[in-house]
Amino acid sequence: MSRIRDRTEDFKDVVRQTALSLGYDESKLAAILASFIIHKPLQRSSFTKAALKTLESIKALEQFMLKHRKDYVDLHRTTEQERDSIEHEVSAFIKACQEQIDILKNGINSEESDSKGWLGIRADNSNVDTIAHKHGVVLILSERLHSVTIQFDQLRAIRFQDAISRAMPRRKLKRNANSNSEDSSKSNAIELRELHELQSDPLRLQQQHLDDETRALQVELSSLLDVVHETETKMVELSALNHLMSTHVLQQSQQIELLYNQAVEATMNVELGNKELTQAIQRNSSSRTFLILFLFVLTFSIIFLDWYS
Amino acid sequence: MALNLRQKHTECIARMLNLNQPVNATGTANEEVYKILIYDKFCQNILSPLIHVKDLRKHGVTLYFLIDKDRKPVHGVPAVYFVQPNQTNIQRVIADASRSLYDSFHLNFSSSIPRPLLEELASGTLNSDSINRISKVHDQYLEFVTLEDSLFSLAQKSSYVQLNDPSAGDREIEEIVERIVTGLFCVLATLAVVPIIRCPRGGPAEMVASALDQRLRDHLLSKNNLFTEGGSFVSSFQRPILCIFDRNFELSVGIQHDFRYRALVHDVLGLRLNRLSVQGEKGGMRSYELDSSDPFWVVNGSLEFPEVAVEIESQLNKYKKDVDEVNKRTGGTDGAEFDGTDLMGNTKHLMNAVNSLPELTERKQVIDKHTNIATVLLGEIKERSLDSYAKKENDMLVRGNIDRNELLGVLRGKGTKMDKLRFAVMYLISSENINQSEVESVEAALREFEVDTSAFQYVKKLKSLNASVATANLASRNNIVDWAEKIYAVTAGVKNLLSSDRQLALTRTVELLMDGKPNPEIDSYLVFDPRAPKSSSGTSHMRGPFKEAIVFMIGGGNYVEYGSLQEFAQCQQPVKHVIYGATEILTGVEFVEQLTLLGHKMGFGSNAAASTR
Numbered sequence: 007m008s009r010i011r012d013r014t015e016d017f018k019d020v021v022r023q024t025a026l027s028l029g030y031d032e033s034k035l036a037a038i039l040a041s042f043i044i045h046k047p048l049q050r051s052s053f054t055k056a057a058l059k060t061l062e063s064i065k066a067l068e069q070f071m072l073k074h075r076k077d078y079v080d081l082h083r084t085t086e087q088e089r090d091s092i093e094h095e096v097s098a099f100i101k102a103c104q105e106q107i108d109i110l111k112n113g114i115n116s117e118e119s120d121s122k123g124w125l126g127i128r129a130d131n132s133n134v135d136t137i138a139h140k141h142g143v144v145l146i147l148s149e150r151l152h153s154v155t156i157q158f159d160q161l162r163a164i165r166f167q168d169a170i171s172r173a174m175p176r177r178k179l180k181r182n183a184n185s186n187s188e189d190s191s192k193s194n195a196i197e198l199r200e201l202h203e204l205q206s207d208p209l210r211l212q213q214q215h216l217d218d219e220t221r222a223l224q225v226e227l228s229s230l231l232d233v234v235h236e237t238e239t240k241m242v243e244l245s246a247l248n249h250l251m252s253t254h255v256l257q258q259s260q261q262i263e264l265l266y267n268q269a270v271e272a273t274m275n276v277e278l279g280n281k282e283l284t285q286a287i288q289r290n291s292s293s294r295t296f297l298i299l300f301l302f303v304l305t306f307s308i309i310f311l312d313w314y315s
Numbered sequence: 316m317a318l319n320l321r322q323k324h325t326e327c328i329a330r331m332l333n334l335n336q337p338v339n340a341t342g343t344a345n346e347e348v349y350k351i352l353i354y355d356k357f358c359q360n361i362l363s364p365l366i367h368v369k370d371l372r373k374h375g376v377t378l379y380f381l382i383d384k385d386r387k388p389v390h391g392v393p394a395v396y397f398v399q400p401n402q403t404n405i406q407r408v409i410a411d412a413s414r415s416l417y418d419s420f421h422l423n424f425s426s427s428i429p430r431p432l433l434e435e436l437a438s439g440t441l442n443s444d445s446i447n448r449i450s451k452v453h454d455q456y457l458e459f460v461t462l463e464d465s466l467f468s469l470a471q472k473s474s475y476v477q478l479n480d481p482s483a484g485d486r487e488i489e490e491i492v493e494r495i496v497t498g499l500f501c502v503l504a505t506l507a508v509v510p511i512i513r514c515p516r517g518g519p520a521e522m523v524a525s526a527l528d529q530r531l532r533d534h535l536l537s538k539n540n541l542f543t544e545g546g547s548f549v550s551s552f553q554r555p556i557l558c559i560f561d562r563n564f565e566l567s568v569g570i571q572h573d574f575r576y577r578a579l580v581h582d583v584l585g586l587r588l589n590r591l592s593v594q595g596e597k598g599g600m601r602s603y604e605l606d607s608s609d610p611f612w613v614v615n616g617s618l619e620f621p622e623v624a625v626e627i628e629s630q631l632n633k634y635k636k637d638v639d640e641v642n643k644r645t646g647g648t649d650g651a652e653f654d655g656t657d658l659m660g661n662t663k664h665l666m667n668a669v670n671s672l673p674e675l676t677e678r679k680q681v682i683d684k685h686t687n688i689a690t691v692l693l694g695e696i697k698e699r700s701l702d703s704y705a706k707k708e709n710d711m712l713v714r715g716n717i718d719r720n721e722l723l724g725v726l727r728g729k730g731t732k733m734d735k736l737r738f739a740v741m742y743l744i745s746s747e748n749i750n751q752s753e754v755e756s757v758e759a760a761l762r763e764f765e766v767d768t769s770a771f772q773y774v775k776k777l778k779s780l781n782a783s784v785a786t787a788n789l790a791s792r793n794n795i796v797d798w799a800e801k802i803y804a805v806t807a808g809v810k811n812l813l814s815s816d817r818q819l820a821l822t823r824t825v826e827l828l829m830d831g832k833p834n835p836e837i838d839s840y841l842v843f844d845p846r847a848p849k850s851s852s853g854t855s856h857m858r859g860p861f862k863e864a865i866v867f868m869i870g871g872g873n874y875v876e877y878g879s880l881q882e883f884a885q886c887q888q889p890v891k892h893v894i895y896g897a898t899e900i901l902t903g904v905e906f907v908e909q910l911t912l913l914g915h916k917m918g919f920g921s922n923a924a925a926s927t928r
Binding site for chain 2: 012016017020024038051061135136138143145146149
């Protein structure tokens with residue numbers, strides 16, 4: 007990548023020359039040059055501090071996800087409970103970040119409404135540009151959080167796919183086992199019926215015993231099938247909820263973007279409003295003088311007429 | 316090393332937005348994450364094709380303002396200024412600093428700030444005692460507009476008029492040459508290459524080339540120069556060639572009507588900085604963006620218009636088919652199949668459908684956008700019969716003359732005044748010998764339609780000057796290029812009679828220059844090599860085949876040349892890269908307006924009585 011030219015050194019030289027020519031003494035010169043080297047730390051408002059903290063927590067969340075990503079996705083490294091716990095932690099984290107962003111947003115809104123109460127006395131910190139800037143900060147934060155959520159959704163989708171694909175062959179196997187057992191029981195029954203004539207009562211007992219076993223197996227297998235059905239529907243529901251959550255976060259970020267655009271518009275509107283106000287004041291004063299003059303002239307004319315007639 | 320100008324430009328701007336600290340992927344805990352961006356009008360034009368507002372937020376920019384706007388103080392954030400280094404901007408910066416609008420100022424100038432302005436800034440801020448607010452001052456060398464991956468413009472208006480103005484003094488011409496050289500230097504600094512410069516003799520091209528060579532030499536001698544290539548005699552395989560041309564080299568391309576999609580959109584609808592506003596179908600103006608993120612535009616930009624319409628149709632059909640398939644798989648089927656497998660299949664298809672929906676909506680939007688543009692274009696073409704203009708102009712250039720009745724018929728037919736004027740000027744340029752009576756009848760026809768003929772007169776004068784030079788001095792180099800241009804145009808036309816496009820003289824010349832084999836046409840071209848010591852003779856190995864080229868047109872370029880150069884580059888084996896740039900990107904109408912202005916200055920104005928030659 008190409009390099010750029012840092013002209014700050016040139017600028018310092020020029021500053022020194024100009025200061026000398028303007029007759030600054032040594033101490034002032036030293037102070038000025040020192041300010042270049044040691045930058046005064048920016049005074050941060052509480053808002054900015056809170057925003058930076060939220061950013062830190064989102065970054066921490068990203069790190070956490072990166073660390074546990076392999077564990078989460080790979081089938082053999084963790085058990086279901088560990089995965090559930092990871093999921094739980096991550097969603098709790100997301101909720102906490104979301105709350106922080108909400109607090110920041112409410113802070114801006116309350117500041118806006120407060121400053122509106124004091125018409126004449128507007129504190130320096132609450133002009134339109136600053137409010138637009140704060141909205142921008144909140145918007146950036148929520149976009150960041152949204153991207154993290156999307157990443158996490160993708161991981162969850164992978165997990166579900168794995169789980170579902172694992173469920174499918176199990177069911178296939180079960181069905182095969184089922185049919186096999188059915189077949190085997192059928193063949194057993196046929197065999198037993200063939201041997202029926204040759205066998206006596208103890209064989210019939212055995213046959214019944216086998217039938218019972220077969221039926222019991224059947225019942226067990228169908229109940230397992232039901233359980234698997236239930237799990238599937240639950241997973242589908244979970245994925246739908248997943249999508250819902252992500253769309254909610256997306257909605258929020260959209261709302262915040264809307265607010266931000268409105269704040270920028272408000273800046274422009276305030277300018278127009280100021281212009282209109284100055285015009286109105288001018289017109290007001292001019293109309294007042296006209297009115298006074300008019301009444302004055304009328305009074306005098308009435309007095310004059312009275313005196314005349 | 317493929318020169319992708321747009322990518323490098325975007326990287327430089329991203330770095331600037333990151334307060335000139337290198338952008339690393341992981342991102343260290345940067346204390347100053349949120350910033351405010353302030354720019355002036357010129358730099359707004361630089362930024363708008365490259366970065367959208369959403370991307371600004373990714374770099375942490377919360378607000379962005381024009382420098383002239385009235386701004387309120389915002390505490391606790393650094394402000395990044397990206398402005399041109401001139402007097403008014405410096406005054407504004409001093410005013411802002413004294414009003415303590417922001418806590419720290421990072422000043423970035425789009426080209427090198429000269430010493431006197433720096434002194435002014437220093438004295439202004441010292442006097443208002445706000446010197447501690449200015450943290451950094453940088454020269455960005457980004458004073459050009461990148462429109463596409465290989466297309467840039469210096470956004471310097473009316474340079475053709477100023478350079479060819481008969482009343483221009485030496486000092487003014489030098490100023491313009493300085494500005495062009497600054498712009499070219501910025502482009503080279505962003506690409507971080509020191510090319511070998513070639514240009515035809517005489518004219519503004521030679522002036523710009525020698526000034527640029529001088530500038531590069533001076534810069535390479537100074538410490539911490541911007542070009543990191545090591546070694547003084549790098550093999551020519553790695554250095555690109557910079558070809559500088561003047562608009563007078565091939566005047567016809569700037570004027571003619573072209574029928575390719577990109578050129579049409581630019582000429583007829585007014586594409587500016589990759590943005591376009593057209594009348595929507597339901598009434599009301601709609602604004603579209605056409606750049607490299609639009610897949611249809613990238614693929615089909617250089618096709619002729621009827622083929623573009625066919626492409627839109629086919630894309631629309633493909634989209635409809637995809638939508639039908641998605642619908643079939645997920646919904647609307649008989650829901651009687653409710654056993655396990657189908658339920659599983661259905662949910663999987665549902666998820667696929669949900670994932671593919673955004674992609675489908677995006678495709679639909681692109682198709683709608685191009686349908687709208689094509690419809691508006693079609694209306695204009697029908698109204699002004701632009702297709703017949705384009706075809707007839709092409710025929711004229713290929714054959715060299717045109718039937719007189721046909722010519723007058725076109726002039727009396729459909730089309731705006733500008734179209735007729737352009738056609739007449741094209742006739743003048745393309746005809747090999749000027750038939751006086753025909754020219755007079757053409758002028759009469761133009762005057763009949765109240766078309767301002769100053770541009771026509773100007774080109775006539777230009778042509779007569781060239782012709783007289785030709786007959787006077789056969790050995791002069793200039794005219795070999797003129798002759799070669801005509802010969803190549805005709806031969807290329809004959810060669811390409813079966814194919815639809817005619818290769819431009821510019822493309823031919825660039826091809827020869829890139830090959831580097833000695834050729835009578837380009838032997839007269841000067842060579843400048845800023846890295847070689849001044850006394851060394853032009854070593855022949857520096858003229859070897861080049862793989863990359865930067866072509867610069869002084870006085871105005873357009874999309875036709877860009878398209879033709881890209882085609883040439885793609886057809887080569889191995890694929891070469893050509894970057895095309897100009898002082899500004901002009902439509903045919905704007906260029907003819909500049910010619911009209913020149914005609915007025917020469918005294919061919921309509922109020923001057925019919926001047927006899």
